[in-house]
Amino acid sequence: MPLDGLFTHALVHELNTLLTGGRITKVHQPYPNEIILVVRNNGTNYPLLLSAHPTYARAQITHIPYENPRTAPNFVMFLRRYLEGAKLQKIEQVANDRIINFYVNSRNELGDIEPIRLTLEMMGRHSNLFLVRETDARILELIKHVPADQNRVRSLMPGATYQMPPAQDRQNPFTIGFDNLAPMILDQSTSDWPQIIQSTYQGFSRDAAQALAAAIQAPGDPLQHASDWLSHFDAPTPTLFTSDKGALSYAAFAWQQPAATTSHFDTLGDMLDAYYIGKAERERVNQQAGSLVRVVKNELKKNVAKRQKLLATLSDAENADALKVMGDLLITYPHLVEKGMTSVAIENYYDNNNLLTIPLDPKLNGLKNAEKYFNKYRKLRTxxxxxxxxxxxxxxxxxxxxxxVAQLDVASPKDVEDIRLELTTGGYLRANKKNKQKPKVSQPDRFTSSDGTLIEVGKNNLQNERLSLKQADRRDIWLHVQKIPGSHVVIHDAQPSDTTLIEAAKLAAYFSKARDSANVPVDYLPAGKLRKPNGAKPGFVIFEGQQTLFVTPDPNLITTLKTS
Structure with a gap:
């Protein structure tokens, strides 16, 4: 189901249970439209993700690792001023809409308590996150500034008065119930029931309306079925559905889904992590790497075109001897050529006196045409x-x-900056002169094999070089897919078990251009046998004496072995 009002109700119920009364200890903004509040409650730190992403807006407790930018954005600095150290008083959903209010008591410059509200609106491309002063509903700051010419309904700028989005004339099922549902649908075709439900009650997506319509068609009292169905959102059993084609969808509980397998989770946050770990990460990478992708594609296009020209030159060079023959014949029989002629046929004494037609420059005589062919011959030979x-x-x-390109396909947001640094150092991108901080290469991804052995995976050339040539012990086992672009993988053990070796090989295959293939060859050998040629680009190594495993990449293994 999409993240509609009903699912938001379930989320708020879960967040209230875990977070209310806790204290906000840290505020981060790892991505442009997303905030992480670390809330400590009952001795546990809960990373609360508040996303105003145009496609993946949501609120959840997340355990997906994130990398903070080297320089904190202005918005997060503003939030820290008001929120860090503040106590989270309550969390409320506005009616049954996709709007959540987080209430805190902050202290102003004079030390007086000041009620503050953090409002998350999850409205697709109109999603936004507001910091609002409760006493006068003044917007102190918001994550997306929207000029008046782009939104004439309400002002979305700091200093403006916060106004609710335009209300829809629909009923909140959690307050009014379904008593008026039966009269509306009994005389209608069952195929029309989802549309009636959606147009009458607030917060119903199409999937939710269809699920409720199916529930009330069961034998028995329709109103009781509807009430029972709605009660699941107060006691959710988070369920992830996988279709027979591999497509993922989720719901607050396991309602009927055709031809789908189900996975159950302890919390809605864990389920959303499983659902978004690929989708949201890919989108974040696409946002950060847009300029890099253009540069890389342009460089590839330029070099492919250059290669075609070089091949054409080599092809001409193979015919250089024919140019010499033409020059020899013209210098032997110059009298056969007159200015204005475009070609001449001469007996080729190199080929049994067969006639050879020689193209001519009509502006030149025979000797000058011969000289032109000799010049071409000498240029091609040299x-x-x-x-x-x-x-x-x-x-x-x-x-x-x-x-x-292969690295960008498997990159996480933290890896993109390493690739940007590498391309800048290589002269393919202009350096940012404003950023005077010394660049710092991120850490490789870490995995723990089934028997507890540490495995590290470099996700870009800078990580690969540092991991393989500087950090790895010379006895550690190094792996890489055979003759295909991919990550460097290091098992931090000189004699790993067969299980660890196979798991590491599967990681190497997954983090490569062969991730969608079967029976992928993976080379492995001690890291001490790696050598980097002088002048080679970052991450390039040569080796010999390797052994080879054949494995099939397993996406589920990534989640199973990943170390937080």
Missing amino acids: AVAYVNEQMALTDAEIDYFNNI
Whole structure:
């Protein structure tokens, strides 16, 4: 189901149970439209994600690791001023809408208690997060500033008075119940019931309306069925559905889904983590890496075009001897050529005196045309060595950028900055002169094998180089897919078990361009046998004496072995 008003009701119920009365200890903004509040309650730290993302807006307790930017954005600095150290008084949903209010008691500059409200509106592309002063409903700050010319219904700028989004004339089922439902639907076709439910009651998505319509069609009292169905949102059993085609969907409880397998979770937050871990991370990477993708694709396109030109030059060089023959014949029989001629047929004494037609420059005589062919011949002969050298460099660039493409496909948001740094250092991107902080390479992803062995996976060239050539012990086992762009994987054990070796090989296969393939060859050997050639790009190594495993990538293994 989409995150509608009903699901929001269940979320607020869960958040109230776990967070109300807790104290906000930290505020982070790891991504442009998302805030993390660390709330400590009953001796436990709960990372509360408040997302105003246009596609993935939500509120949940999340355990997906995140990387904070090196410089805190202005919005998070504003939130820290008002929220850090404040006690979370209560969490409320506005009617049955996709709006959640988080109430805290903050202290102003004079030390007086000041009631503050953090309001999350989850409205698709209109989603936003507001910090509002309760006493006068003044917007202190918001995560997305919207100019008046883009929203004439209400002002969405700091200093304005907070106004609710336009209300819809629908009833809240949690307060009014379903007593008026039966008269509306009994005389209607059952196929119309979902639409009637959706247009009458607030907070129903199409999926939820269809689920309720199916529930009240069961034998027995329809009103009792409707009440029982609604009560599930006060005691949810979070359920993730996987269709036969692999598509994911979720619900607050296990209502009927055709041709789908179900997975159950302890909390709605855990379920949303499982649902969004791929989708939201991919979107975050796409947002951060948009400029990088354009640069990489342009460089690939440029080098592929260059390679075609070099191949054409080599093809011409193979015909250089034919140019020499034409020059020899023209210099032997110059009298056969007159200015204005575009071609001439001459007996080729190199080929049993067969006639050879030679194209001519009509502005030149026979000797000058011969000289022109000799010049072309000499240029092509001397160009071969240079072209072969350029061909090798161009092929290396194509391999390099194909490797970057593969890394962007499996990158997490923290990896994107490493790739940006690498491209900037390589001269493919302009350096940001305003940012004078020394760049810091992020840590490789860490996994723990079934028998407790640490496995690290480099997600970009800078991580790969540091992991493989600097951090790994020379006896540690290093793995990489065979002849395909992919991550460097290191098992921090000189003699890993067969189980650990296979799990690490599956990680190497998954974090590579062969992640959707079966029976992927993965090379492995001690890290001490790796060598980096002089002048090679970051992450490039050569080796020999490797052994090879054949494995099939397993996406479920990533979640199972991942270390927080």
